[in-house]
Amino acid sequence: MPEPEEQETLLLASQGDLEAFGVLYGKYVERIFNYVYYRTGNVHDAEDLTARVFYRAMHHIHTYTDRGVPFSAWLYRIAHNLVANWHRDRSRHQEIPLSDAPTIHYKGEPPETALMQTQEKDALLRQIRHLPSERQHLLILKFVEHMSNAEIGETMGRSEGAVKSLYHRTLLSLRDELEGLDIEE
């Protein structure tokens, strides 16, 4: 459920208050960007889609109703739909290797140490992007957002136990697939 302060901001934003919507944007832009970045694998599309998520949210915020789930869940749903459309439109598109992608700065680290350059990391990221979208979402919330299973459950509309079980299965399948890759190599 949104915090009381956020509920007030949401109410104002839903009545057309651009400043209130700006506050929500400032609070969630990094989270949505991270989600979209890890789902698409390149910064340019992540920026484009993140902007579209917030424009769409701005145009539809009057339809937002508090059903006891975090506001971020609503934004993630918009982001998920846009990413799904992006994948559909780009079914023939060739993936850009992350080593060719523009420089990405990790929080609190100098850029030179922040680059993801190793082949192992690239392979793991590629493998993550081949997972079903729900599992990718779970990993992003867990490792990028450092959310607890309960918080992830709230955001994804699942119970804490279901999240725990999905997480376990996801890691096992990733491990098996990576082991399969090692054998092939």
Place this chain on the structure above:
Amino acid sequence: MNRKVKQIADASRDKFNSMERRLSGVLRPIKPRKEFVYGVAKHIQSAPQTTFVERVTSWHVIAMILAGLVSLAVFLAVVWRALESIMGKKRTV
């Protein structure tokens, strides 16, 4: 037997933990470019108020339906009077 099961379980847990370590090394928070963040914020702040669709309440819907019915009644009355007047003229001729 028990020792063997324990060894398998330990090995599996180690692999699981190693997978978690690998993931935490790869999936890390990324800061979007400041220019991008400010650019979108600026666009949001300068968006015309008309881009916000006004919430249509049930009161608005009822008012619109009533207005529509009144307009239709007026239109029908005008058409009826026009027809009446045309028919009246024909009869007198």
